[in-house]
Amino acid sequence: MDSVRRALREGAISKDVYERLECADCEEQLVTKNDPDEVGTVRACPECGTEWRQLP
Numbered sequence: 001m002d003s004v005r006r007a008l009r010e011g012a013i014s015k016d017v018y019e020r021l022e023c024a025d026c027e028e029q030l031v032t033k034n035d036p037d038e039v040g041t042v043r044a045c046p047e048c049g050t051e052w053r054q055l056p
């Protein structure tokens with residue numbers, strides 16, 4: 001799973017005018033998941049299901 005920071009740099013995630021993260025492909029706002037097996041928070045696109053790790 002890529003990190004949010006890396007995805008932003010590579011253009012897979014963009015930010016809307018309110019600085020909210022969205023999937024660049026779907027233009028959907030990312031939802032937050034708390035996966036106990038992952039460090040930090042998992043952000044996911046509700047449209048395509050791609051997940052990124054957001055480190056604290």
Ligand SMILES: [Zn+2]
Binds near residue numbers: 025027045048
């Ligand atoms: Zn998506």
